[in-house]
Amino acid sequence: MTLFDISAPGTGRVVGRVVDMTRTEVSETVENLRAAAGEWASTPVRQRVQWLYRFRDWLLDHEDELAEVLQDETGKPWAEANLEIPYIVEAINYYGRLAPQQLRSRTVRRHGLLALGKGHTLHWHPYPVVGIITPWNFPLGLSLLDAVPALLSGATVVIKPSEHTPLTVNAVARGWTAIGAPPVLAVCTGGSTAGGAVVDSVDFIQFTGSSATGRAVAKRAAERLIPYGLELGGKDALIVRADADLQRAANAAVWGAMANAGQMCTSIERVYVHEDVYDRFIALVTAEVGDLRIGHDDKGYRFDIGPLITAAQLEVVRTHVDDALSKGARIAGGEQSVPRPSSPNLYPPVVLVDVDHSMSCMREETFGPVLPVMRISTDAEAIALVNNSRYGLSATIFTADVTLARRMAHRLDVGAVNINDVFANLYTLALPQGGRRESGIGTRNGSGALFKYCRPQAVVTARIHPRREPTWFPYTPLRGALVHRAARLLGARDLVRRLYR
Numbered sequence: 001m002t003l004f005d006i007s008a009p010g011t012g013r014v015v016g017r018v019v020d021m022t023r024t025e026v027s028e029t030v031e032n033l034r035a036a037a038g039e040w041a042s043t044p045v046r047q048r049v050q051w052l053y054r055f056r057d058w059l060l061d062h063e064d065e066l067a068e069v070l071q072d073e074t075g076k077p078w079a080e081a082n083l084e085i086p087y088i089v090e091a092i093n094y095y096g097r098l099a100p101q102q103l104r105s106r107t108v109r110r111h112g113l114l115a116l117g118k119g120h121t122l123h124w125h126p127y128p129v130v131g132i133i134t135p136w137n138f139p140l141g142l143s144l145l146d147a148v149p150a151l152l153s154g155a156t157v158v159i160k161p162s163e164h165t166p167l168t169v170n171a172v173a174r175g176w177t178a179i180g181a182p183p184v185l186a187v188c189t190g191g192s193t194a195g196g197a198v199v200d201s202v203d204f205i206q207f208t209g210s211s212a213t214g215r216a217v218a219k220r221a222a223e224r225l226i227p228y229g230l231e232l233g234g235k236d237a238l239i240v241r242a243d244a245d246l247q248r249a250a251n252a253a254v255w256g257a258m259a260n261a262g263q264m265c266t267s268i269e270r271v272y273v274h275e276d277v278y279d280r281f282i283a284l285v286t287a288e289v290g291d292l293r294i295g296h297d298d299k300g301y302r303f304d305i306g307p308l309i310t311a312a313q314l315e316v317v318r319t320h321v322d323d324a325l326s327k328g329a330r331i332a333g334g335e336q337s338v339p340r341p342s343s344p345n346l347y348p349p350v351v352l353v354d355v356d357h358s359m360s361c362m363r364e365e366t367f368g369p370v371l372p373v374m375r376i377s378t379d380a381e382a383i384a385l386v387n388n389s390r391y392g393l394s395a396t397i398f399t400a401d402v403t404l405a406r407r408m409a410h411r412l413d414v415g416a417v418n419i420n421d422v423f424a425n426l427y428t429l430a431l432p433q434g435g436r437r438e439s440g441i442g443t444r445n446g447s448g449a450l451f452k453y454c455r456p457q458a459v460v461t462a463r464i465h466p467r468r469e470p471t472w473f474p475y476t477p478l479r480g481a482l483v484h485r486a487a488r489l490l491g492a493r494d495l496v497r498r499l500y501r
């Protein structure tokens, strides 16, 4: 058994060790789940809900220690490390309420001639084993947000957390065992080998991560002919119209760009501001950024921005900023106004001006505390720039004219639009969340979240039993004419077509 260390970002302090699982170990884990799958699928939905409710109580009882583990492995400020469990608690309550009603078998209304005399029912059969592969930026939130509906729908679940942040997911899986729940939730730790082995052994794969890895996962899933969902990268934009509440827009832009040190799929990574308010907006965001406190947290609220997850991630950010500066961009307010902490993974947040789409900071995913702001003249120009991207996760519009913003939203080729708000759609489990183009395939949350982990089964029952149906053998002119005439009578919507041919 090979173990590897998990280090706190920035400090390098070893905060845990996990197994680097081999393909064999992963497939054994999945086989164990498969053995438990039948019983879990036939457990009444209300009983599954009760297990999830007990799990919720365990999460709440261990909230602080879980948040500490999460902070250790991610380096997030305490305010952010503390947010993931309430989010999951809400998901358990929300889907727990929906599951018994949504997942029950139901009778479906008949229609058409051939359905006369039949009973129609629709059943939901869970996939035996759902694999969930997740990134490091929200280790718990992104794992359980998919695991909760999958478990409620009756699937067993294996989570493959990021090799950078497996500790919190391991801890909550121990919680599932501690409450005495059936062995239907497992964790496989490791990197791409373990991830690939999960894709190779499960019945449905839900992947969250980069577009490049998502593409590899999709290819492998296609070879196995298993269904998959992909939640991938983004390059989200924020539009500020001239009539916007500028102070709120500026605060939203800075939080949207810098929360989690800019390491969110939905981070605001480019801002398009109307020329009439551009200078005032830049002054506001620069002041806001100047007030941000950067550092390693101490389970308190002393910092707003923590370290980037790895030195490699910091290098990406540095490269994007350097590329922009070399092509004529400037750091608003002057670089020297930004504090420069000593830790290697801390990147001082910057506002970039004089940017354009020739620069990687406007096209590629930066994933760091960088806010590039571009001047625009019209709504049409802003819409075209937002859509000029290979990503299409979400977008944000600030304006006093909400009716116009809703019309603009229809023209934005993205999965979600927030108007006068930022990230608000992420907190709404009732709405689907998903990206377009290279940002993903399929959605999480929304009314289809429980059905996603099930296969529908249609059951049709003959309720009257003549020796043969009119459409069966033998084919005769009389029976053919009768069937046709009856179909026409039912199908046509006017008397002439009903009676004459």
Ligand code: NAD
Residues within 6 Å of the ligand: 133, 134, 135, 136, 137, 138, 142, 160, 161, 162, 163, 190, 191, 192, 193, 194, 195, 196, 199, 208, 209, 210, 211, 212, 213, 214, 216, 217, 231, 232, 233, 234, 264, 265, 266, 365, 393, 435, 439, 440
């Ligand atoms: P990543 O693609 O490097 O890794 C994601 C996961 O895939 C990890 O668990 C990794 O071990 C695993 N993996 C790597 N190679 C694999 C393979 N060949 N087969 C199967 N699994 C494999 O992504 P990351 O760096 O951990 O996360 C950052 C990315 O995630 C960003 O692009 C970000 O935008 C995206 N993200 C998207 C969402 C969303 O909901 N759309 C949310 C958060 C993050």
